[in-house]
Amino acid sequence: MFPRPIQQASPGFRTGYQLFLPIALLIWLLPLLAIFMTSVRPGGDITAGNVFGWPSQWQILDNYAAVFQQSKAMTYLWNSVKITIPTVIIAVSLSCLTGYALSAYRFRWAVPLFFLFVAGNFVPFQILMVPVRDFSVRTGLYDTITGLVLFHAAFQTGFCTLFMRNFMKALPFELIESARIEGVSEIKIFWHIVLPLVRPAIAALAVLIFTFIWNDYFWAVVLINGDDLLPVTAGVRSLNGQFVNQWHLVSAASLLAALPPVLMFFAMQKHFIAGLTLGASKG
Amino acid sequence: MSSTETVPSYSWWKRNRMALSPWLFLVPGLLFFSVYVIAPIFQSILYSFYEWDGLGEKIWIGTRNYEELLDDDRFYTSLKNNVIWLVLYMLAVPIGLGIALFLNQTVTGIRLYKSLFFFPFVISQVVVGLIFGWFYNPSFGIVGKVWEFFGATPPSILGDETLVTYGIIAAGLWPQIAYCMILYLTGLNNVSPDQIEAGRLDNARGWKMLWYIIIPQLKPATFIAVVVTVIGALRSFDLVAIMTQGGPYGSSNVLAYYMFETALSEYGYRMGYGSAIATVLFLIMLVYISYFLWRMYQDEQQ
Amino acid sequence: MLNPSRRLLAALVASAALSAPAFGADLVINFDDLNPDKKAAFDAVVAAFQEANPDMEIEVNNQDREAYKTAIRNFLTADAPDVAAWYPGNRMAPFVNAGLFEPISDLWESEGLNESFASIMPTMTMNGEQWGVPYSYYQWGIYYRADVLEELGVTPPETWDDLLAACTTIDEAGKDCFTIGTKFLWTAAGVFDYLNLRTNGYDFHNALTAGEVSFTDPKVVQVFEHWKELVEPGHFVENHATMSWQDALAPFVSGDAAMYVMGNFAIGAMTEAGLTEDQIGYIPFPTINPDVPRAEDAPADALFIPSGAKNKENGKKFLAFVATPEIQTQWNEAIGQLPPNANATVGDSKFLQQGFETLSTAAGLAQFFDRDAPAEMAKAGMEGFQEFMLNPDRLDKILERLDKVQQRVYR
Numbered sequence: 001m002f003p004r005p006i007q008q009a010s011p012g013f014r015t016g017y018q019l020f021l022p023i024a025l026l027i028w029l030l031p032l033l034a035i036f037m038t039s040v041r042p043g044g045d046i047t048a049g050n051v052f053g054w055p056s057q058w059q060i061l062d063n064y065a066a067v068f069q070q071s072k073a074m075t076y077l078w079n080s081v082k083i084t085i086p087t088v089i090i091a092v093s094l095s096c097l098t099g100y101a102l103s104a105y106r107f108r109w110a111v112p113l114f115f116l117f118v119a120g121n122f123v124p125f126q127i128l129m130v131p132v133r134d135f136s137v138r139t140g141l142y143d144t145i146t147g148l149v150l151f152h153a154a155f156q157t158g159f160c161t162l163f164m165r166n167f168m169k170a171l172p173f174e175l176i177e178s179a180r181i182e183g184v185s186e187i188k189i190f191w192h193i194v195l196p197l198v199r200p201a202i203a204a205l206a207v208l209i210f211t212f213i214w215n216d217y218f219w220a221v222v223l224i225n226g227d228d229l230l231p232v233t234a235g236v237r238s239l240n241g242q243f244v245n246q247w248h249l250v251s252a253a254s255l256l257a258a259l260p261p262v263l264m265f266f267a268m269q270k271h272f273i274a275g276l277t278l279g280a281s282k283g
Numbered sequence: 284m285s286s287t288e289t290v291p292s293y294s295w296w297k298r299n300r301m302a303l304s305p306w307l308f309l310v311p312g313l314l315f316f317s318v319y320v321i322a323p324i325f326q327s328i329l330y331s332f333y334e335w336d337g338l339g340e341k342i343w344i345g346t347r348n349y350e351e352l353l354d355d356d357r358f359y360t361s362l363k364n365n366v367i368w369l370v371l372y373m374l375a376v377p378i379g380l381g382i383a384l385f386l387n388q389t390v391t392g393i394r395l396y397k398s399l400f401f402f403p404f405v406i407s408q409v410v411v412g413l414i415f416g417w418f419y420n421p422s423f424g425i426v427g428k429v430w431e432f433f434g435a436t437p438p439s440i441l442g443d444e445t446l447v448t449y450g451i452i453a454a455g456l457w458p459q460i461a462y463c464m465i466l467y468l469t470g471l472n473n474v475s476p477d478q479i480e481a482g483r484l485d486n487a488r489g490w491k492m493l494w495y496i497i498i499p500q501l502k503p504a505t506f507i508a509v510v511v512t513v514i515g516a517l518r519s520f521d522l523v524a525i526m527t528q529g530g531p532y533g534s535s536n537v538l539a540y541y542m543f544e545t546a547l548s549e550y551g552y553r554m555g556y557g558s559a560i561a562t563v564l565f566l567i568m569l570v571y572i573s574y575f576l577w578r579m580y581q582d583e584q585q
Numbered sequence: 586m587l588n589p590s591r592r593l594l595a596a597l598v599a600s601a602a603l604s605a606p607a608f609g610a611d612l613v614i615n616f617d618d619l620n621p622d623k624k625a626a627f628d629a630v631v632a633a634f635q636e637a638n639p640d641m642e643i644e645v646n647n648q649d650r651e652a653y654k655t656a657i658r659n660f661l662t663a664d665a666p667d668v669a670a671w672y673p674g675n676r677m678a679p680f681v682n683a684g685l686f687e688p689i690s691d692l693w694e695s696e697g698l699n700e701s702f703a704s705i706m707p708t709m710t711m712n713g714e715q716w717g718v719p720y721s722y723y724q725w726g727i728y729y730r731a732d733v734l735e736e737l738g739v740t741p742p743e744t745w746d747d748l749l750a751a752c753t754t755i756d757e758a759g760k761d762c763f764t765i766g767t768k769f770l771w772t773a774a775g776v777f778d779y780l781n782l783r784t785n786g787y788d789f790h791n792a793l794t795a796g797e798v799s800f801t802d803p804k805v806v807q808v809f810e811h812w813k814e815l816v817e818p819g820h821f822v823e824n825h826a827t828m829s830w831q832d833a834l835a836p837f838v839s840g841d842a843a844m845y846v847m848g849n850f851a852i853g854a855m856t857e858a859g860l861t862e863d864q865i866g867y868i869p870f871p872t873i874n875p876d877v878p879r880a881e882d883a884p885a886d887a888l889f890i891p892s893g894a895k896n897k898e899n900g901k902k903f904l905a906f907v908a909t910p911e912i913q914t915q916w917n918e919a920i921g922q923l924p925p926n927a928n929a930t931v932g933d934s935k936f937l938q939q940g941f942e943t944l945s946t947a948a949g950l951a952q953f954f955d956r957d958a959p960a961e962m963a964k965a966g967m968e969g970f971q972e973f974m975l976n977p978d979r980l981d982k983i984l985e986r987l988d989k990v991q992q993r994v995y996r
Contacts, residue, residue, distance in 0.1 A: 002384075002387070002471065002474060002479055002492065002493070002496075002497050003384055003387065003388075005388065005389065006388045006389075006390060007389075017388070017390070018390060021390075021396060024385070025396060025399055025400065028399075028400060028403075029399065029403075030425075031414045031415065031418055031457070032403070032406075032414070034414075034417075034418065034425055035414050035417065038417070046423050051423055051424070051425065051428055052425070052428060094311055094312040094315060095312060097308040097309070097311060097312055098308065098309055098312035098313065100308055101304075101305040101306070101307075101308035101309045102305070102309075104305075105301065105304065105305035107302065107305055110305070111580075111583060113309070113313070115576050115579070115580075116316075116321065117316065118575070118576065118579065119572050119576060120316060120320040120321060120324075122514055122568065122571070122572045122575065123320070123324060123565060123568060123572070124517060124518060124539060124561065124564045124565055124568050125518065125520070125539070126520075126538075126539050126542040126543065126557075126560070126561040126564055126565075127323070127324050127327045127328075127558075127561040127562065127564065127565040128319070128320060128323040128324065128327070129327075129542070129543070129546065129547070129557075129561065130323075130326075130327055130330055130546055130554050130557060130558055130561075131322070131323035131326035131327055131330070132319060132323050133547075134337075135318075135319075135323075137659055137662075137663060140663075142659060142663075143656075143659070150315075150319070151319050153315065154315040154316055154318065154319035154320060155319060155320055157312050157315055157316050158316060158320065161312065186300060186304040190308070211405055214407070215406075215407035215408065215409070217407065217408065217409045217520075217521045217524070217525075218520050218521065218524075218543075221524075222543075222547065225648075225652050225655060225656040225659070226648065226652065226656070227619070227648065227649050227652060233407050233409040233410075234409075236409055236410065236413065237409055237525060238649065238651075240413060247417060247423070250413065250417070251417070254409075254410045254413045254414065255410075257407060257409070257410055258405075258406045258407060258410045261405045261406070261407070262402060262405050262406065264405075265398075265401075265402060265405045266398065266402075269398060273401075273465060273469065276462070276465060276466070277465060277466055277469035277470075277504075277507075336679065336683075337658060338658060338661075338662065338679065338680075338683045338685070339682075339683050351993070354989075356986060420827070421823075421824050421827070422824070439823065439824040439826065439827055441826075441827045442824050442825075442826035442827040442975075443826075444975075528768075530768060530770075530826065530968075530971070531767075531826040531971055531972070531975060532968040532969070532971045532972035532975075533968055547655065549651070549654050549655070549960070550955075550960045550961060550963060550964030551960060551961050551964060552658065552679075552960075553961070
């Protein structure tokens with residue numbers, strides 16, 4: 001283990017480390033702490049210059065309730081759910097199929113196609129913006145949740161394929177081979193042998209894609225117009241215009257928008273980190 | 284269906300199933316990806332040779348959009364800011380490593396510490412932008428209060444052309460450092476203990492150990508950290524859109540936002556010109572994509 | 586695992602159901618204001634129209650103004666309503682030139698709008714035709730804190746020298762003369778417009794926004810020289826580049842800033858923030874060159890008929906209804922703005938009375954820099970204004986850049 005375990009250090013150093021840990025964390029999370037404190041104080045505190053200090057009054061319920069009452073926060077949150085969940089399902093399903101095709105078969109196009117998916121996953125969004133928007137307008141998908149979901153699912157298929165293909169490549173190939181020799185159909189091999197084996201990958205991908213899509217802002221701005229269909233990221237942005245000078249409400253709304261992925265992360269931490277760090281430990 | 288017909292077709296399928304199956308599995312994903320990702324790249328490049336306001340006819344103007352780019356101050360400002368982003372965003376890699384080393388211990392509660400250190404990454408950039416926008420506010424943000432505490436006039440970070448880009452990058456570094464940190468924590472987990480022991484026997488310690496023994500073994504983590512950081516830097520759209528909209532007077536613009544602004548904002552519907560900017564951004568990214576693919580290709584060969 | 590193709594099919598079907606146009610509505614109106622008072626006033630007008638036409642089925646789509654600005658480009662081509670809100674002047678040019686708006690000169694003729702809307706007719710006219718019916722307009726000028734000025738013994742300035750003297754007094758009292766928030770740029774254009782209108786006059790404003798005069802013209806430089814007299818001594822609040830127009834209200838409300846170059850729509854936000862009407866005063870922007878006839882910024886909001894409308898006759902019926910003096914009076918009374926119809930009655934708030942007086946005696950009414958100039962020129966110009974307010978010494982470079990943009994935009 002590197003660095004040398006702290007247990008082997010001098011007692012003074014050890015306590016120093018233990019003391020410094022929470023302080024470092026406090027500094028690291030200071031922005032979040034500040035915004036949380038802002039979200040629970042009365043608006044008057046901020047104009048009065050009480051930004052750091054103890055709130056003159058705890059208004060957790062009042063502030064958060066005000067966000068829901070005075071804005072469409074509930075609609076925005078629900079829209080985010082309606083956008084995120086179908087995207088996760090479609091992207092993960094599609095990439096199970098593509099990942100399988102690119103890992104379990106040897107054919108000339110396997111590597112080039114795989115690289116196509118990988119390359120597409122890295123392109124800047126802006127190069128897709130005008131044509132995708134134009135396509136959506138022409139097909140009537142512009143300003144619909146369906147349109148946004150279809151695009152997100154297609155784009156995320158790139159990343160998911162990269163992930164799935166690499167994961168499946170590491171599966172015991174002999175299992176598939178022997179099933180083929182026994183005459184099991186390809187679909188059945190995929191369904192009964194491969195899918196159960198990639199469950200951890202599916203879980204990891206689902207959590208990651210959930211977070212990516214929930215946090216998307218750009219495509220919501222490009223493909224959605226009506227206030228009624230905005231996801232919570234874009235919604236919070238427009239609340240910022242509505243709650244002018246009401247930083248306590250803006251803060252509360254921001255924290256609400258950030259909450260679902262945070263909960264998701266803490267609930268599914270293992271899968272999340274496994275997903276993010278795939279490839280970080282081996283070439 | 285009569286059996287005389289199905290038997291030959293069944294055997295035809297049987298003969299060819301290994302060749303056809305992968306394509307059947309690929310069709311839905313490939314179709315989706317082609318329509319929404321691959322085809323638009325070429326369409327955008329094509330559009331960049333047109334003048335088009337999104338309403339009327341597209342007019343072919345050859346390379347005029349690119350000629351205009353070469354004479355556009357805003358474009359150069361954005362390009363320069365992109366370079367600053369690329370360079371400074373790279374700080375996330377060493378800082379992430381530093382925090383990972385700091386947290387790579389087995390004291391009680393360390394797992395919770397690791398999660399809490401990581402979790403800025405999970406928060407939407409929109410929220411990060413709002414948090415830091417407020418943080419920097421000279422009249423009632425934290426920065427303003429700290430400056431006042433020392434009796435100085437607080438700087439207007441987001442209103443000053445010399446500071447604004449650095450202010451936004453600092454906000455972007457926060458989640459990016461967390462990401463790099465988690466990559467390195469995983470990498471550190473897999474560093475071979477034998478080599479560390481061997482190093483210790485050779486009297487390597489501290490910096491020497493880190494430089495000659497640990498960092499080489501962290502190469503895969505470093506590679507991924509650099510790749511995601513480069514891509515993050517070039518995709519820097521959300522923070523600019525939320526914190527400054529490229530202002531004041533375009534001084535914090537980056538290509539990703541400038542493209543959006545020219546093509547789709549209240550004051551411009553120049554789809555062709557926007558596509559030209561996007562094409563330039565794409566070409567820059569292509570350098571990194573090619574490098575990444577080349578590295579992957581090397582791995583595939585092994 | 587869900588079957589992805591079935592999933593997809595279901596999604597496609599769902600989308601088709603969502604995007605299907607509403608059948609049967611005899612009149613579809615797209616409107617662009619969700620602010621509570623503005624929305625309520627509009628709904629009341631629609632209700633009155635419904636009452637007059639009980640058999641007509643009316644559908645209203647109301648949207649936030651910023652979102653509407655991008656939405657209109659899509660719905661005009663894809664799914665046009667029968668009536669759409671938009672702005673006159675150069676802002677309507679792209680749609681007029683793309684053939685997306687229907688000319689309604691016949692309506693202007695038959696309803697006698699040529700007379701009752703004579704003063705606003707030029708901004709609604711393009712290529713020799715009229716394209717819409719304005720429902721409201723409002724004055725710009727200087728709003729000041731009456732109580733603060735009184736306390737400092739300053740009388741509301743009438744001339745440029747008065748203004749400079751007033752600012753010096755206000756600054757010496759430790760306050761800011763002007764508040765402004767230039768984050769979204771257009772507020773700076775208000776200041777520029779007035780300095781330009783007072784220095785060079787109405788015709789020059791039109792020539793400049795039409796691209797007939799270059800920005801490096803000595804007359805434009807002179808405008809900036811005047812502006813410098815306000816910027817260099819620090820007569821504007823600091824940090825204006827990070828504030829929106831609403832953020833900039835804070836120092837005005839707290840009394841730390843005394844004046845605000847603004848449109849009359851801000852009155853609502855000022856009183857909501859706790860000021861009484863007695864604390865607020867209005868004056869037209871002071872005279873700079875007494876030989877230049879006084880012209881004002883007075884942006885109008887209007888209703889148009891898209892050329893793709895399915896029920897154009899009903900659309901015209903609605904526009905004719907909106908043009909009547911009664912509706913113009915009722916609507917503008919409710920939103921605290923001015924009726925463009927000369928036969929309508931102006932609301933009795935003191936700001937409306939003063940505003941009406943100011944505008945009806947003006948030598949010319951400009952729309953606003955960002956409505957009179959083409960969108961790209963407007964954007965570049967306003968960025969230049971903001972840069973100038975922060976770095977007045979860069980004037981030459983800014984003007985050269987604006988000339989470059991101008992040459993391209995008006996090509």
